[in-house]
Amino acid sequence: MNQVNKRTRIQERNRAAILEAALEVFSQAGFRGATLDQIAKTAGLSKPNLLYYYASKEAIHTELLSGLMDNWLEPLEALKADGDPIEEIIAYVLRKLDMARSLPRESRLFANEIVQGAPRIIGEITGPLKTLVDEKASVINGWIEEGKIAQINPYHLIFSIWATTQHYADFDVQIRAILPTNGNTRFAEAANFLEHMYCAALKPS
Amino acid sequence: MNQVNKRTRIQERNRAAILEAALEVFSQAGFRGATLDQIAKTAGLSKPNLLYYYASKEAIHTELLSGLMDNWLEPLEALKADGDPIEEIIAYVLRKLDMARSLPRESRLFANEIVQGAPRIIGEITGPLKTLVDEKASVINGWIEEGKIAQINPYHLIFSIWATTQHYADFDVQIRAILPTNGNTRFAEAANFLEHMYCAALKPS
DNA sequence: GTCTATAAGGTGATAGAC
DNA sequence: GTCTATCACCTTATAGAC
Numbered sequence: 001m002n003q004v005n006k007r008t009r010i011q012e013r014n015r016a017a018i019l020e021a022a023l024e025v026f027s028q029a030g031f032r033g034a035t036l037d038q039i040a041k042t043a044g045l046s047k048p049n050l051l052y053y054y055a056s057k058e059a060i061h062t063e064l065l066s067g068l069m070d071n072w073l074e075p076l077e078a079l080k081a082d083g084d085p086i087e088e089i090i091a092y093v094l095r096k097l098d099m100a101r102s103l104p105r106e107s108r109l110f111a112n113e114i115v116q117g118a119p120r121i122i123g124e125i126t127g128p129l130k131t132l133v134d135e136k137a138s139v140i141n142g143w144i145e146e147g148k149i150a151q152i153n154p155y156h157l158i159f160s161i162w163a164t165t166q167h168y169a170d171f172d173v174q175i176r177a178i179l180p181t182n183g184n185t186r187f188a189e190a191a192n193f194l195e196h197m198y199c200a201a202l203k204p205s
Numbered sequence: 206m207n208q209v210n211k212r213t214r215i216q217e218r219n220r221a222a223i224l225e226a227a228l229e230v231f232s233q234a235g236f237r238g239a240t241l242d243q244i245a246k247t248a249g250l251s252k253p254n255l256l257y258y259y260a261s262k263e264a265i266h267t268e269l270l271s272g273l274m275d276n277w278l279e280p281l282e283a284l285k286a287d288g289d290p291i292e293e294i295i296a297y298v299l300r301k302l303d304m305a306r307s308l309p310r311e312s313r314l315f316a317n318e319i320v321q322g323a324p325r326i327i328g329e330i331t332g333p334l335k336t337l338v339d340e341k342a343s344v345i346n347g348w349i350e351e352g353k354i355a356q357i358n359p360y361h362l363i364f365s366i367w368a369t370t371q372h373y374a375d376f377d378v379q380i381r382a383i384l385p386t387n388g389n390t391r392f393a394e395a396a397n398f399l400e401h402m403y404c405a406a407l408k409p410s
Numbered sequence: 411g412t413c414t415a416t417a418a419g420g421t422g423a424t425a426g427a428c
Numbered sequence: 429g430t431c432t433a434t435c436a437c438c439t440t441a442t443a444g445a446c
Contacts, residue, residue: 010411011411028322029321030238030317032238033235033236033321035439036441045412046412048441048443049411051442052412108320111375112320112321114376114379115235115376116238117233117378118382125382129382152402153398155394156395156397156399159369159376159380159395160399166368167364167365167367170319171364173319173322177327177330177331180339189358190361192361193361194365197365197405200406203405215429240422241421241423251431251432252421253431253432254429254430254431257429258429262423
Protein backbone atom coordinates (compact mmCIF):
# COMPACT_ATOMS: atom_id res chain seq x y z
CA MET A 1 0.00 0.00 0.00
CA ASN A 2 1.51 3.28 -1.03
CA GLN A 3 1.05 6.65 0.59
CA VAL A 4 -1.62 7.78 -1.82
CA ASN A 5 -3.82 4.75 -1.19
CA LYS A 6 -3.34 5.09 2.53
CA ARG A 7 -4.45 8.70 2.47
CA THR A 8 -7.37 7.80 0.30
CA ARG A 9 -8.52 5.12 2.68
CA ILE A 10 -8.21 7.49 5.65
CA GLN A 11 -10.20 10.02 3.71
CA GLU A 12 -12.88 7.49 2.86
CA ARG A 13 -13.08 6.39 6.47
CA ASN A 14 -13.40 9.95 7.73
CA ARG A 15 -15.94 10.94 5.12
CA ALA A 16 -17.99 7.90 6.05
CA ALA A 17 -17.71 8.74 9.74
CA ILE A 18 -18.84 12.29 9.03
CA LEU A 19 -21.87 11.16 7.04
CA GLU A 20 -22.79 8.63 9.73
CA ALA A 21 -22.51 11.31 12.41
CA ALA A 22 -24.38 13.84 10.30
CA LEU A 23 -27.23 11.37 9.73
CA GLU A 24 -27.47 10.85 13.48
CA VAL A 25 -27.51 14.56 14.27
CA PHE A 26 -29.49 15.97 11.32
CA SER A 27 -32.21 13.32 11.67
CA GLN A 28 -32.62 14.11 15.32
CA ALA A 29 -32.46 17.91 15.17
CA GLY A 30 -33.19 19.01 11.60
CA PHE A 31 -30.84 21.11 9.49
CA ARG A 32 -31.02 24.29 11.53
CA GLY A 33 -31.12 22.48 14.85
CA ALA A 34 -27.98 20.49 14.13
CA THR A 35 -24.58 22.06 14.83
CA LEU A 36 -21.18 21.29 13.37
CA ASP A 37 -19.93 20.88 16.94
CA GLN A 38 -22.33 17.99 17.51
CA ILE A 39 -21.51 16.36 14.19
CA ALA A 40 -17.76 16.75 14.69
CA LYS A 41 -17.91 15.35 18.22
CA THR A 42 -20.07 12.40 17.11
CA ALA A 43 -17.66 11.69 14.25
CA GLY A 44 -14.65 11.95 16.56
CA LEU A 45 -13.09 14.82 14.64
CA SER A 46 -12.37 18.47 15.29
CA LYS A 47 -14.65 21.01 13.67
CA PRO A 48 -12.00 22.42 11.32
CA ASN A 49 -11.03 18.92 10.35
CA LEU A 50 -14.65 18.17 9.51
CA LEU A 51 -14.68 21.26 7.30
CA TYR A 52 -11.56 20.00 5.61
CA TYR A 53 -13.63 17.12 4.20
CA TYR A 54 -16.83 19.02 3.48
CA ALA A 55 -16.87 22.66 2.48
CA SER A 56 -19.89 23.57 4.57
CA LYS A 57 -22.73 22.33 6.76
CA GLU A 58 -24.97 22.59 3.72
CA ALA A 59 -22.62 20.37 1.69
CA ILE A 60 -22.83 17.57 4.25
CA HIS A 61 -26.61 17.78 4.34
CA THR A 62 -26.92 17.81 0.56
CA GLU A 63 -24.66 14.78 0.20
CA LEU A 64 -26.72 12.87 2.77
CA LEU A 65 -30.04 13.67 1.12
CA SER A 66 -29.00 12.95 -2.44
CA GLY A 67 -27.30 9.74 -1.40
CA LEU A 68 -30.49 8.56 0.25
CA MET A 69 -33.01 9.35 -2.47
CA ASP A 70 -31.99 6.36 -4.60
CA ASN A 71 -32.41 4.02 -1.68
CA TRP A 72 -35.76 5.60 -0.93
CA LEU A 73 -37.16 4.95 -4.39
CA GLU A 74 -36.11 1.28 -4.54
CA PRO A 75 -39.12 -0.31 -2.85
CA LEU A 76 -41.57 1.42 -5.18
CA GLU A 77 -39.44 0.63 -8.21
CA ALA A 78 -39.72 -3.03 -7.30
CA LEU A 79 -43.50 -2.93 -7.81
CA LYS A 80 -43.98 -4.94 -10.99
CA ALA A 81 -46.94 -4.72 -13.35
CA ASP A 82 -46.79 -8.42 -14.22
CA GLY A 83 -47.04 -9.70 -10.65
CA ASP A 84 -50.20 -10.45 -8.69
CA PRO A 85 -51.62 -6.98 -7.92
CA ILE A 86 -52.53 -7.42 -4.26
CA GLU A 87 -49.37 -9.40 -3.53
CA GLU A 88 -47.26 -6.72 -5.21
CA ILE A 89 -48.82 -3.91 -3.18
CA ILE A 90 -48.65 -5.83 0.11
CA ALA A 91 -45.01 -6.62 -0.60
CA TYR A 92 -44.40 -2.90 -1.17
CA VAL A 93 -46.08 -2.05 2.14
CA LEU A 94 -43.94 -4.57 4.00
CA ARG A 95 -40.75 -3.39 2.31
CA LYS A 96 -41.52 0.18 3.30
CA LEU A 97 -42.33 -0.87 6.86
CA ASP A 98 -39.06 -2.77 7.04
CA MET A 99 -37.20 0.33 5.89
CA ALA A 100 -38.88 2.34 8.66
CA ARG A 101 -37.63 -0.32 11.08
CA SER A 102 -34.09 -0.64 9.77
CA LEU A 103 -33.49 2.95 8.60
CA PRO A 104 -35.43 5.19 11.01
CA ARG A 105 -32.85 7.98 10.91
CA GLU A 106 -33.07 8.20 7.14
CA SER A 107 -36.86 8.42 7.41
CA ARG A 108 -36.66 11.19 10.00
CA LEU A 109 -34.11 13.07 7.90
CA PHE A 110 -36.64 13.20 5.07
CA ALA A 111 -39.50 13.98 7.43
CA ASN A 112 -37.65 16.93 8.92
CA GLU A 113 -36.87 18.23 5.48
CA ILE A 114 -40.36 17.86 4.04
CA VAL A 115 -42.29 19.13 7.07
CA GLN A 116 -40.25 22.29 6.82
CA GLY A 117 -41.14 22.80 3.17
CA ALA A 118 -38.45 20.62 1.53
CA PRO A 119 -36.27 23.66 0.67
CA ARG A 120 -33.23 21.54 -0.16
CA ILE A 121 -34.91 18.56 -1.81
CA ILE A 122 -37.95 19.84 -3.70
CA GLY A 123 -36.20 19.20 -7.01
CA GLU A 124 -35.86 15.50 -6.25
CA ILE A 125 -39.57 15.35 -5.43
CA THR A 126 -40.93 17.13 -8.50
CA GLY A 127 -38.38 15.26 -10.62
CA PRO A 128 -37.45 11.59 -10.09
CA LEU A 129 -39.99 10.88 -7.35
CA LYS A 130 -42.99 12.29 -9.24
CA THR A 131 -41.92 10.47 -12.40
CA LEU A 132 -41.76 7.17 -10.55
CA VAL A 133 -45.07 7.70 -8.77
CA ASP A 134 -46.83 8.63 -12.02
CA GLU A 135 -45.46 5.46 -13.61
CA LYS A 136 -46.61 3.20 -10.78
CA ALA A 137 -49.98 4.97 -10.55
CA SER A 138 -50.48 3.95 -14.19
CA VAL A 139 -49.69 0.36 -13.33
CA ILE A 140 -52.23 0.44 -10.50
CA ASN A 141 -54.84 2.06 -12.75
CA GLY A 142 -54.24 -0.75 -15.21
CA TRP A 143 -55.02 -3.31 -12.51
CA ILE A 144 -58.20 -1.42 -11.66
CA GLU A 145 -59.34 -1.41 -15.29
CA GLU A 146 -58.74 -5.15 -15.46
CA GLY A 147 -60.92 -5.53 -12.36
CA LYS A 148 -58.08 -7.11 -10.40
CA ILE A 149 -58.30 -4.66 -7.48
CA ALA A 150 -60.89 -2.29 -6.10
CA GLN A 151 -61.40 1.13 -7.66
CA ILE A 152 -59.20 3.30 -5.47
CA ASN A 153 -57.19 6.43 -6.24
CA PRO A 154 -53.65 5.14 -6.80
CA TYR A 155 -51.98 8.38 -5.67
CA HIS A 156 -53.80 8.40 -2.37
CA LEU A 157 -53.10 4.70 -1.95
CA ILE A 158 -49.39 5.42 -2.30
CA PHE A 159 -49.61 8.39 0.07
CA SER A 160 -51.36 6.23 2.66
CA ILE A 161 -48.64 3.57 2.36
CA TRP A 162 -45.94 6.18 2.87
CA ALA A 163 -47.83 7.67 5.80
CA THR A 164 -48.62 4.45 7.65
CA THR A 165 -45.15 2.94 7.29
CA GLN A 166 -42.92 5.98 7.80
CA HIS A 167 -45.06 6.91 10.81
CA TYR A 168 -43.35 4.12 12.76
CA ALA A 169 -39.98 5.80 12.22
CA ASP A 170 -40.95 9.48 12.25
CA PHE A 171 -43.30 9.33 15.26
CA ASP A 172 -41.36 6.58 17.03
CA VAL A 173 -41.25 8.49 20.32
CA GLN A 174 -45.02 8.85 20.39
CA ILE A 175 -45.63 5.23 19.46
CA ARG A 176 -43.32 3.91 22.16
CA ALA A 177 -44.96 6.21 24.71
CA ILE A 178 -48.48 5.03 23.88
CA LEU A 179 -48.15 1.32 23.14
CA PRO A 180 -48.87 -0.78 26.22
CA THR A 181 -46.38 -3.45 25.19
CA ASN A 182 -42.83 -2.74 26.25
CA GLY A 183 -40.98 -4.99 23.83
CA ASN A 184 -40.05 -4.69 20.19
CA THR A 185 -43.19 -6.31 18.86
CA ARG A 186 -44.59 -3.13 17.36
CA PHE A 187 -43.28 -3.76 13.86
CA ALA A 188 -44.69 -7.28 13.76
CA GLU A 189 -48.04 -5.94 15.01
CA ALA A 190 -47.93 -3.15 12.45
CA ALA A 191 -47.18 -5.63 9.65
CA ASN A 192 -50.22 -7.71 10.65
CA PHE A 193 -52.48 -4.68 10.83
CA LEU A 194 -51.31 -3.13 7.57
CA GLU A 195 -51.48 -6.41 5.67
CA HIS A 196 -55.06 -6.90 6.85
CA MET A 197 -56.04 -3.32 6.03
CA TYR A 198 -54.57 -3.17 2.53
CA CYS A 199 -55.80 -6.64 1.60
CA ALA A 200 -59.32 -5.64 2.60
CA ALA A 201 -59.14 -2.26 0.89
CA LEU A 202 -57.79 -3.64 -2.39
CA LYS A 203 -60.01 -6.67 -2.79
CA PRO A 204 -62.20 -6.03 -5.86
CA SER A 205 -65.87 -5.58 -4.98
CA MET B 206 -63.96 51.79 28.92
CA ASN B 207 -61.40 52.71 31.52
CA GLN B 208 -57.67 52.74 31.17
CA VAL B 209 -57.19 49.33 32.75
CA ASN B 210 -59.59 47.63 30.36
CA LYS B 211 -58.01 49.36 27.40
CA ARG B 212 -54.56 48.14 28.38
CA THR B 213 -55.90 44.68 28.93
CA ARG B 214 -57.45 44.55 25.49
CA ILE B 215 -54.25 45.78 23.88
CA GLN B 216 -52.38 43.11 25.78
CA GLU B 217 -54.79 40.43 24.65
CA ARG B 218 -54.56 41.58 21.08
CA ASN B 219 -50.77 41.56 21.14
CA ARG B 220 -50.53 38.21 22.87
CA ALA B 221 -52.86 36.77 20.26
CA ALA B 222 -50.81 38.30 17.46
CA ILE B 223 -47.65 36.83 18.95
CA LEU B 224 -49.13 33.34 19.22
CA GLU B 225 -50.47 33.56 15.66
CA ALA B 226 -47.06 34.66 14.39
CA ALA B 227 -45.28 32.03 16.47
CA LEU B 228 -47.54 29.31 15.08
CA GLU B 229 -46.70 30.45 11.58
CA VAL B 230 -42.95 30.50 12.19
CA PHE B 231 -42.51 27.52 14.56
CA SER B 232 -44.63 25.24 12.36
CA GLN B 233 -42.57 26.13 9.33
CA ALA B 234 -39.09 26.04 10.88
CA GLY B 235 -39.27 24.04 14.11
CA PHE B 236 -38.24 25.36 17.50
CA ARG B 237 -34.55 25.77 16.81
CA GLY B 238 -35.05 26.95 13.26
CA ALA B 239 -37.42 29.73 14.26
CA THR B 240 -36.01 33.07 15.39
CA LEU B 241 -37.51 35.75 17.59
CA ASP B 242 -36.75 38.23 14.80
CA GLN B 243 -39.04 36.33 12.42
CA ILE B 244 -41.80 35.98 15.00
CA ALA B 245 -41.60 39.64 16.03
CA LYS B 246 -41.64 40.81 12.42
CA THR B 247 -44.59 38.55 11.56
CA ALA B 248 -46.47 39.80 14.62
CA GLY B 249 -45.68 43.43 13.77
CA LEU B 250 -43.80 44.06 17.01
CA SER B 251 -40.25 44.77 17.98
CA LYS B 252 -38.23 41.96 19.50
CA PRO B 253 -37.98 43.55 22.98
CA ASN B 254 -41.69 44.26 22.90
CA LEU B 255 -42.36 40.63 22.11
CA LEU B 256 -40.24 39.67 25.10
CA TYR B 257 -42.29 42.05 27.22
CA TYR B 258 -45.27 39.74 26.68
CA TYR B 259 -43.46 36.41 26.86
CA ALA B 260 -40.41 35.85 29.02
CA SER B 261 -38.59 33.74 26.46
CA LYS B 262 -38.74 31.92 23.14
CA GLU B 263 -39.35 28.73 25.09
CA ALA B 264 -42.34 30.31 26.88
CA ILE B 265 -44.04 31.15 23.59
CA HIS B 266 -43.49 27.65 22.25
CA THR B 267 -44.76 26.01 25.44
CA GLU B 268 -47.90 28.15 25.46
CA LEU B 269 -48.61 27.24 21.83
CA LEU B 270 -48.17 23.50 22.39
CA SER B 271 -50.17 23.24 25.59
CA GLY B 272 -52.96 25.35 24.13
CA LEU B 273 -53.19 23.03 21.16
CA MET B 274 -53.19 19.66 22.92
CA ASP B 275 -56.82 20.01 24.08
CA ASN B 276 -57.94 20.78 20.55
CA TRP B 277 -55.92 17.83 19.29
CA LEU B 278 -57.62 15.32 21.59
CA GLU B 279 -61.18 16.44 20.79
CA PRO B 280 -61.82 14.31 17.69
CA LEU B 281 -60.82 11.10 19.47
CA GLU B 282 -62.79 12.05 22.58
CA ALA B 283 -65.87 12.30 20.38
CA LEU B 284 -65.62 8.59 19.54
CA LYS B 285 -68.57 7.12 21.43
CA ALA B 286 -68.95 3.50 22.53
CA ASP B 287 -72.70 3.50 22.02
CA GLY B 288 -72.66 4.61 18.38
CA ASP B 289 -72.40 2.38 15.32
CA PRO B 290 -68.77 1.17 15.39
CA ILE B 291 -67.83 1.63 11.75
CA GLU B 292 -69.70 4.92 11.51
CA GLU B 293 -67.94 6.17 14.64
CA ILE B 294 -64.49 5.30 13.34
CA ILE B 295 -65.15 6.71 9.87
CA ALA B 296 -66.45 9.92 11.47
CA TYR B 297 -63.21 10.09 13.48
CA VAL B 298 -61.13 9.66 10.33
CA LEU B 299 -63.02 12.43 8.58
CA ARG B 300 -62.78 14.78 11.57
CA LYS B 301 -59.02 14.22 11.70
CA LEU B 302 -58.70 14.78 7.97
CA ASP B 303 -60.69 17.99 8.27
CA MET B 304 -58.35 19.17 11.00
CA ALA B 305 -55.37 18.49 8.73
CA ARG B 306 -57.11 20.64 6.13
CA SER B 307 -58.16 23.50 8.38
CA LEU B 308 -55.26 23.48 10.88
CA PRO B 309 -52.17 22.42 8.91
CA ARG B 310 -49.82 24.63 10.88
CA GLU B 311 -50.91 23.09 14.16
CA SER B 312 -50.30 19.64 12.69
CA ARG B 313 -46.82 20.60 11.50
CA LEU B 314 -46.02 22.16 14.87
CA PHE B 315 -46.67 18.77 16.49
CA ALA B 316 -44.88 16.91 13.72
CA ASN B 317 -41.75 19.03 14.11
CA GLU B 318 -41.81 18.46 17.85
CA ILE B 319 -42.37 14.70 17.74
CA VAL B 320 -39.96 13.93 14.90
CA GLN B 321 -37.25 15.60 16.94
CA GLY B 322 -37.97 13.44 19.97
CA ALA B 323 -40.81 15.47 21.56
CA PRO B 324 -38.45 17.04 24.15
CA ARG B 325 -40.97 19.70 25.18
CA ILE B 326 -44.19 17.68 24.96
CA ILE B 327 -43.39 14.10 26.00
CA GLY B 328 -45.30 14.60 29.25
CA GLU B 329 -48.53 15.37 27.40
CA ILE B 330 -48.06 12.21 25.34
CA THR B 331 -47.37 9.76 28.16
CA GLY B 332 -50.07 11.47 30.23
CA PRO B 333 -53.37 12.72 28.78
CA LEU B 334 -52.87 11.34 25.26
CA LYS B 335 -51.95 7.81 26.36
CA THR B 336 -54.84 7.78 28.84
CA LEU B 337 -57.29 8.75 26.12
CA VAL B 338 -55.90 6.26 23.60
CA ASP B 339 -56.02 3.43 26.16
CA GLU B 340 -59.64 4.28 26.88
CA LYS B 341 -60.68 4.32 23.22
CA ALA B 342 -58.67 1.18 22.48
CA SER B 343 -60.84 -0.52 25.11
CA VAL B 344 -63.96 0.69 23.35
CA ILE B 345 -62.69 -0.69 20.04
CA ASN B 346 -61.72 -4.00 21.66
CA GLY B 347 -65.27 -4.18 23.02
CA TRP B 348 -66.63 -3.81 19.49
CA ILE B 349 -64.32 -6.59 18.32
CA GLU B 350 -65.48 -8.94 21.09
CA GLU B 351 -69.06 -8.26 20.11
CA GLY B 352 -68.17 -9.18 16.54
CA LYS B 353 -69.20 -5.76 15.25
CA ILE B 354 -65.90 -5.04 13.52
CA ALA B 355 -62.97 -7.10 12.25
CA GLN B 356 -60.28 -8.29 14.64
CA ILE B 357 -57.68 -5.55 14.28
CA ASN B 358 -55.19 -4.12 16.74
CA PRO B 359 -56.89 -0.93 18.01
CA TYR B 360 -53.62 0.87 18.76
CA HIS B 361 -52.29 0.35 15.26
CA LEU B 362 -55.67 1.32 13.84
CA ILE B 363 -55.42 4.63 15.69
CA PHE B 364 -51.80 5.11 14.59
CA SER B 365 -52.78 4.51 10.98
CA ILE B 366 -55.59 7.07 11.25
CA TRP B 367 -53.21 9.65 12.67
CA ALA B 368 -50.64 8.86 9.99
CA THR B 369 -52.94 8.92 6.98
CA THR B 370 -54.76 12.11 7.96
CA GLN B 371 -51.93 14.23 9.36
CA HIS B 372 -49.83 13.25 6.35
CA TYR B 373 -51.90 15.67 4.25
CA ALA B 374 -50.80 18.55 6.49
CA ASP B 375 -47.28 17.47 7.44
CA PHE B 376 -46.17 16.37 3.96
CA ASP B 377 -48.27 18.93 2.10
CA VAL B 378 -45.36 20.10 -0.04
CA GLN B 379 -44.68 16.60 -1.28
CA ILE B 380 -48.35 15.87 -1.96
CA ARG B 381 -48.82 19.05 -3.96
CA ALA B 382 -45.66 18.30 -5.93
CA ILE B 383 -46.75 14.80 -6.85
CA LEU B 384 -50.50 15.01 -7.41
CA PRO B 385 -51.33 15.54 -11.10
CA THR B 386 -54.40 17.63 -10.25
CA ASN B 387 -53.67 21.28 -9.71
CA GLY B 388 -56.76 22.28 -7.75
CA ASN B 389 -57.83 21.82 -4.16
CA THR B 390 -59.54 18.51 -4.67
CA ARG B 391 -56.96 16.52 -2.74
CA PHE B 392 -58.89 16.52 0.54
CA ALA B 393 -62.08 15.33 -1.12
CA GLU B 394 -60.13 12.58 -2.89
CA ALA B 395 -58.43 11.64 0.35
CA ALA B 396 -61.77 11.47 2.16
CA ASN B 397 -63.10 9.09 -0.49
CA PHE B 398 -60.03 6.90 -0.37
CA LEU B 399 -59.81 6.76 3.43
CA GLU B 400 -63.51 6.08 3.85
CA HIS B 401 -63.26 3.18 1.41
CA MET B 402 -60.13 1.80 3.05
CA TYR B 403 -61.33 1.92 6.64
CA CYS B 404 -64.79 0.61 5.80
CA ALA B 405 -63.21 -2.37 4.06
CA ALA B 406 -60.66 -2.97 6.80
CA LEU B 407 -63.19 -2.81 9.64
CA LYS B 408 -66.00 -4.90 8.13
CA PRO B 409 -66.28 -8.05 10.25
CA SER B 410 -65.26 -11.19 8.38
C1' DG C 411 -4.42 16.16 7.60
C1' DT C 412 -5.11 17.93 11.95
C1' DC C 413 -4.84 21.24 15.26
C1' DT C 414 -5.52 26.06 18.06
C1' DA C 415 -7.04 30.52 17.54
C1' DT C 416 -10.11 33.64 15.83
C1' DA C 417 -12.88 36.18 12.64
C1' DA C 418 -17.69 37.39 11.27
C1' DG C 419 -22.30 37.28 11.78
C1' DG C 420 -26.54 35.71 13.92
C1' DT C 421 -29.52 35.17 18.06
C1' DG C 422 -31.77 35.30 22.74
C1' DA C 423 -32.27 38.37 26.12
C1' DT C 424 -31.58 42.82 28.92
C1' DA C 425 -30.85 47.97 30.02
C1' DG C 426 -32.69 52.08 30.13
C1' DA C 427 -34.84 56.22 27.79
C1' DC C 428 -39.36 57.81 26.59
C1' DG D 429 -45.84 49.55 26.64
C1' DT D 430 -42.64 50.41 23.26
C1' DC D 431 -38.46 51.70 21.54
C1' DT D 432 -33.00 51.92 20.48
C1' DA D 433 -28.84 50.22 21.90
C1' DT D 434 -26.26 46.63 23.43
C1' DC D 435 -24.54 42.53 25.87
C1' DA D 436 -23.21 37.74 25.93
C1' DC D 437 -23.27 33.73 23.73
C1' DC D 438 -23.44 30.52 19.97
C1' DT D 439 -22.31 28.96 15.40
C1' DT D 440 -20.29 28.76 10.82
C1' DA D 441 -16.25 29.18 8.66
C1' DT D 442 -11.28 30.54 7.92
C1' DA D 443 -6.19 31.44 9.03
C1' DG D 444 -2.14 29.63 9.82
C1' DA D 445 1.10 26.69 12.66
C1' DC D 446 2.63 21.99 12.82
